[in-house]
Structure formats: structure tokens, C-alpha cells
Amino acid sequence: EDKVVQSPLSxxxxxxxxxxxxxxxxxxxxxxxxxxxxxxxAPTFLFMLTSSGIEKKSGRLSSILDKKELFSILNITxxxxxxxxxxxCAVEALGSGGSNYKLTFGKGTLLTVNP
Amino acid sequence: xxxxxxxxxxxxxxxxxxxKIECRSLDFQATTMFWYRQFPKQSxxxxxTSNEGSKATYxxxxxxxxxxxxxxxxxxxxxxxxxxxxxDSSFYICSAGVHSGISYEQYFGPGTRLTVT
Numbered sequence: 001e002d003k004v005v006q007s008p009l010s011x012x013x014x015x016x017x018x019x020x021x022x023x024x025x026x027x028x029x030x031x032x033x034x035x036x037x038x039x040x041x042a043p044t045f046l047f048m049l050t051s052s053g054i055e056k057k058s059g060r061l062s063s064i065l066d067k068k069e070l071f072s073i074l075n076i077t078x079x080x081x082x083x084x085x086x087x088x089c090a091v092e093a094l095g096s097g098g099s100n101y102k103l104t105f106g107k108g109t110l111l112t113v114n115p
Numbered sequence: 116x117x118x119x120x121x122x123x124x125x126x127x128x129x130x131x132x133x134x135k136i137e138c139r140s141l142d143f144q145a146t147t148m149f150w151y152r153q154f155p156k157q158s159x160x161x162x163x164t165s166n167e168g169s170k171a172t173y174x175x176x177x178x179x180x181x182x183x184x185x186x187x188x189x190x191x192x193x194x195x196x197x198x199x200x201x202x203d204s205s206f207y208i209c210s211a212g213v214h215s216g217i218s219y220e221q222y223f224g225p226g227t228r229l230t231v232t
Contacts, residue, residue, distance in 0.1 A: 042224055043223050102161055103149070103159075
């Protein structure tokens, strides 16, 4: 069974701090790893990673994938209160039926950024 | 960008009744739609994968007779929770899959919060 484990489960920081969120996985037929931000509603897409060692950046957020060690990190620098959310890691892999790719989500990291 | 809508956004129903949730891709065609359920402080759990014009593929432990999925067109999939019970109260989220070269990208709907009293 595919497994995605995120750590820490929750984190409280002050504005301006830098945070690193972790995601490790065990899946067969890996295709990609995705990061999402979830506030009150459905997740919003942040990054898709398919290749090892290539950092993806978007503003203060960046992420990298290590396919040998089977993990990814999401970094947020100079955190702001608006970064407070649950950050979800998901791995896309071929489903058991063999015809569809599906996402397996981790439990998420609840990030709270205090002013 | 790709937009997915869900209706209703919130529904309260009585035990024993059925509830239908719609998921629409507004500006693109989705051959595959996914239905997830999320309990409070838990992650998204995939319930089923729905391909247009064919039967849905349910994940282990999800009752297909209780959670009826219909994907009649490339822009609409519906999830019907039949004979709902309080334990079915949850946040239901759909996503629509779009091929983008090497992979699917999944675009999520805003979710439907179901409360069964």
C-alpha cells in the first residue's frame, strides 16, 4: 500500500522565521510528488516535482525532491501570517487497477505563523 | 486556468436521506475525476476514480452501493451519498484530471461540507 508521511504534524513559528516541512514516501510506480496548501477549503496547488535535485521556487516557497532517499522538503522563508495553513504532500502513482494514476496524500503539516 | 466547481458547498440532511453532490469542470474537459473525503484534522482520502462513460473504480473500504458515482459527461461527475448516516458527515472534495504531457494535473473543487443529523 502506498504511504506518504509528513513531519512535523504541526508547527508554530513567528513571522519572519524560515520553516522546512518534510515528506517521505513509499510507493510503487511513482510518477510525481505534489505540494498543496489548504486553508479553509480545498487544496491549492503549489508545486509538482518529478526529477531529483531540481529545486522549484515560487516567491518565498521552494521545494526539492530526492528520489533516491524518497523524500521531499518544502521551504518557506520569511514567513508571514498568511502562510498559516495545512500543507499537504501527495504522491502520484499508478493505481492498483493499472490504468489510472492517483494521488495518495500525507496527513499534512499544520503551520501557524504568529505575528 | 482550470476551474472546478462543486455544488452544493454545504448541505445538512437527515439520517436516511440521500444527497447528491455535483462536480463540474468549467473551462476544460476532464476524462477523469476523483472523489475524496476529508474528516476533521485528517488528510484527503481518495474514495473513487471516475472515468467518463465507465464505472467508477472504488478504493478499498469504500462501499460502491452507498457512494454512487456517475460521470456522464466530460464536464460533470456526481457523487450520491445514499441513506446517509451521521458518520458520513465529512468534507467531500472532487478533482478533475487533465493530461499535461507527462502527467495528470489535478484541479480541486472547493469542496462540499456534508452534515447528517
